[in-house]
Amino acid sequence: xxxxxxxxxxxxxxxxxxxxxxxxxxxxxxxxxxxxxxxxxxxxxxxxxxxxxxxxxxxxxxxxxxxxxxxxxxxxxxxxxxxxxxxxxxxxxxxxxxxxxxxxxxxxxxxxxxxxxxxxxxxxxxxxxxxxxxxxxxxxxxxxxxxxxxxxxxxxxxxxxxxxxxxxxxxxxxxxxxxxxxxxxxxxxxxxxxxxxxxxxxxxxxxxxxxxx
Numbered sequence: 106x107x108x109x110x111x112x113x114x115x116x117x118x119x120x121x122x123x124x125x126x127x128x129x130x131x132x133x134x135x136x137x138x139x140x141x142x143x144x145x146x147x148x149x150x151x152x153x154x155x156x157x158x159x160x161x162x163x164x165x166x167x168x169x170x171x172x173x174x175x176x177x178x179x180x181x182x183x184x185x186x187x188x189x190x191x192x193x194x195x196x197x198x199x200x201x202x203x204x205x206x207x208x209x210x211x212x213x214x215x216x217x218x219x220x221x222x223x224x225x226x227x228x229x230x231x232x233x234x235x236x237x238x239x240x241x242x243x244x245x246x247x248x249x250x251x252x253x254x255x256x257x258x259x260x261x262x263x264x265x266x267x268x269x270x271x272x273x274x275x276x277x278x279x280x281x282x283x284x285x286x287x288x289x290x291x292x293x294x295x296x297x298x299x300x301x302x303x304x305x306x307x308x309x310x311x312x313x314x315x316x317x318x
Contacts, residue, residue: 107150178222187240194294201289209270229263281308
């Protein structure tokens with residue numbers, strides 16, 4: 106978005122409009138609450154630049170101390186939610202979520218189903234590693250997640266998700282995208298492609314070339 110630092114408050118309101126607010130009268134809250142309309146950015150203020158937030162968790166490789174906390178669940182690698190330390194492989198998982206959202210125009214791993222994002226991972230990718238059982242750091246764990254005998258429903262797996270949200274893509278393109286996602290959406294961090302490997306992956310290069318990236 107084009108910077109507005111040099112504009113007065115009134116000029117900013119003129120450019121962006123005043124946010125519409127509505128009180129929340131029927132819910133018992135410790136403080137008075139309001140619903141606020143999301144900001145709508147006019148097209149003339151949009152730029153080609155975009156930024157990814159680090160959620161205050163970014164660190165240098167040389168840093169010995171890891172900040173407490175997690176990125177939003179939709180972007181958090183599943184091993185982190187099982188008490189594993191952060192790694193570059195975690196970043197690759199998060200990157201692939203961003204890539205998938207941009208390509209599919211929809212989150213690849215549903216977090217709105219019962220059980221949240223981990224249940225969504227299992228629905229799309231299959232069961233979690235059995236040795237993770239008992240390590241989940243949040244309430245609401247389901248033993249089904251670790252049942253190695255189950256497989257994703259073909260109507261809801263990763264391949265069908267790609268086909269559902271990108272019916273305009275030809276089968277070869279969808280296969281390239283499926284290959285990319287499968288190589289990064291690996292539960293085992295050691296099996297995920299690194300950034301360098303992804304940049305040299307033939308399927309990734311094919312998609313980047315097609316879209317001029």
